[in-house]
Amino acid sequence: MNGVSGTEDMGEGTRAVRAGLPEARKHEPTLPGPVFAAHYHLPGEPTGPYAYGRDDNPTWTLLERAIGELEAPSGGTGTAEGPETVVFASGMAAISAVLLSHAQAGDTVVLPDDGYQALPLVREQLEAYGVEVRTAPTAGDAQLSVLDGAKLLWIETPSNPGLDVCDVRRLVAAAHAAGTLVAVDNTLATPLGQRPLALGADFAVASGTKGLTGHGDLLLGYVVCRDAESAARVRRWRKVVGAIPGPMEAWLAHRSLATLQLRAERQCANALAVALELKDFPEVSGLRYPGLPDDPSHPIAATQMHRFGSVLSFTLPDRAHAERFLAGLRIVDEATSFGAVRSSAERRGRWGGDAVPEGFVRFSAGAEDTADLVADVRRALAAAFH
């Protein structure tokens, strides 16, 4: 399925705008519109691919091809057809599909203890099914110390919201030597920031709700599987649970991929500019952005990431200062989630799920003009300390 667009050897901007497009046909649109179908004409013997809407949809097929081209452009690393992509209704649907279709009672799974806030819910579910779950922090490759005998290692790098980074190649080498599968949550980086399969992982998993689609108007998830048997399990899980994306969401996502490189370029530049601005404020502590040369994540991030993402985090003295800062921003929405073209920020402590200080702010840089965004942050900070 990979390389359909014939752009494997071209730049990432070219690959993004052409990702997953069907062959040009006279009088057909470049990207065919969403196919709304619960069932398809199917006389006689029921043969695939398109029979029933929970199993397959032509709009998903094109999107899966597009994501596969971005996550695994060279293909050929696993099966003859190359890695296989399966899209889901949300990032959590994709995460659950990998873990619950691969771990059985008696197996051990290793998760990060500082990952996405809904991972503890997955942990509870796995344990209820008799799976042993071990956790360790992302930083310092600490998951290495609890890997013994595990069926699957789950990595989230950079981690959300702490922005720690682990060495994917090193963890994969140790895991594979012991027959352990490795999945990487690539949500924060997006495939233009990091390609887990190229770093050796067996699965690249992500929420497409964030930077991948980047407009804050849809939920989506995907799994890219190196191996055909794993892909069959993940696909079967989607059929069993029915966590399928709507055709409209799938089509909007594909349409959004055309601007992924443009968005990533501006948003990452904006994140760095905001981080550099915050560095000079003595009241700001714990500033984290993997793209800052002196960030603890930078040395490893620089060896495995092509760009460092649109998210930064920092801590203001207390809850009141953080709330005044957020209220003072004019072109940054106070909202959760991240990766959208409109900047957003929030005090993570308000959810109670992450182990962060009361004044901890997660900031998602959008695609505004850099000077405007930096000026807004400067003004809001001044107001918070007035």
Ligand SMILES: *Cc1c(COP(=O)(O)O)cnc(C)c1O
């Ligand atoms: C948002 C997020 C998810 C969950 O994605 P949904 O699309 O909201 O289900 C998973 N992992 C990370 C790192 C996320 O940021």
